[in-house]
Amino acid sequence: MSATSNLNASFAALADPTRRAILARLASGEATVMELALPFEMTQPAISQHLKVLEEAGLIVQRIDGTRRPRRLAKAGIEAMDQWLAMLRKALEKNYNRLDEVLAAMEPNRKGKR
Amino acid sequence: MTTMTKMTLKTEGDTHIVVTRHFAAPPEAVYRAHTDPKLVQQWLLGPEGWTMPVCENDARPGGKFRYEWTNRKGGGFHITGEFLELKPYSKIVHVERMYLPDPTPDNHVETRFEPDGAGTLMTIRMTLPDAQTRAAMLATGMEHGMEASYVRLESMI
Numbered sequence: 001m002s003a004t005s006n007l008n009a010s011f012a013a014l015a016d017p018t019r020r021a022i023l024a025r026l027a028s029g030e031a032t033v034m035e036l037a038l039p040f041e042m043t044q045p046a047i048s049q050h051l052k053v054l055e056e057a058g059l060i061v062q063r064i065d066g067t068r069r070p071r072r073l074a075k076a077g078i079e080a081m082d083q084w085l086a087m088l089r090k091a092l093e094k095n096y097n098r099l100d101e102v103l104a105a106m107e108p109n110r111k112g113k114r
Numbered sequence: 115m116t117t118m119t120k121m122t123l124k125t126e127g128d129t130h131i132v133v134t135r136h137f138a139a140p141p142e143a144v145y146r147a148h149t150d151p152k153l154v155q156q157w158l159l160g161p162e163g164w165t166m167p168v169c170e171n172d173a174r175p176g177g178k179f180r181y182e183w184t185n186r187k188g189g190g191f192h193i194t195g196e197f198l199e200l201k202p203y204s205k206i207v208h209v210e211r212m213y214l215p216d217p218t219p220d221n222h223v224e225t226r227f228e229p230d231g232a233g234t235l236m237t238i239r240m241t242l243p244d245a246q247t248r249a250a251m252l253a254t255g256m257e258h259g260m261e262a263s264y265v266r267l268e269s270m271i
Contacts, residue, residue, distance in 0.1 A: 024249035098157035103139035
């Protein structure tokens with residue numbers, strides 16, 4: 001698989017809110033299909049379908065533990081979480097750069113009142 | 115100047131997010147820019163292209179606020195919250211939740227403004243109920259940041 005098609009698969013996998021929520025859940029530790037289905041009020045087959053998409057996109061991996069198949073974040077999944085942090089940072093930075101301008105415009109008024 | 119205003123954002127423990135930022139203006143001005151809706155509306159906008167048509171707040175203990183954003187392309191969401199404590203011009207404590215459209219669990223936010231040279235050091239400490247909620251909250255950062263990427267992707271498919 002080329003790097004580009006892999007990236008597109010990740011984007012497509014992340015475009016679904018349930019799948020993003022599953023990744024977010026896995027960020028706090030590995031979980032089984034049953035554990036993942038609980039907070040989403042979805043059937044296990046529906047969750048399994050989402051897990052398949054995430055797995056094919058290389059965002060999560062499964063481990064075999066007897067009859068259990070716990071899922072955890074793969075390297076790409078961890079990177080996606082890091083990227084989320086970076087996106088939030090970027091949005092906040094934009095806010096505060098705008099706030100700098102708002103504050104600069106307020107300054108003359110303050111001095112005038114003193 | 116750029117190094118002075120550099121923002122930091124880090125996670126702490128399982129449930130906290132801590133943001134710091136220096137501003138060239140005194141604490142009184144930075145505090146006002148966080149509590150006066152006319153000022154909040156000018157900067158609390160997130161990524162390029164978003165505006166805040168509704169910005170209502172009642173900045174006193176127990177007072178409520180409601181902020182609504184739109185990208186004028188059909189995208190939008192809102193936040194509601196309550197002020198718990200206000201100490202002019204040094205501290206604001208509030209809780210907030212985002213509607214996407216279902217409400218997210220409450221984010222408890224403490225914002226401090228301290229004199230820092232001729233300016234202000236602002237420290238925001240967010241506390242989420244659990245690690246999962248924090249992860250989901252960080253994911254909303256992606257939601258908006260990646261919007262442009264999704265639009266591009268959709269036009270490609």
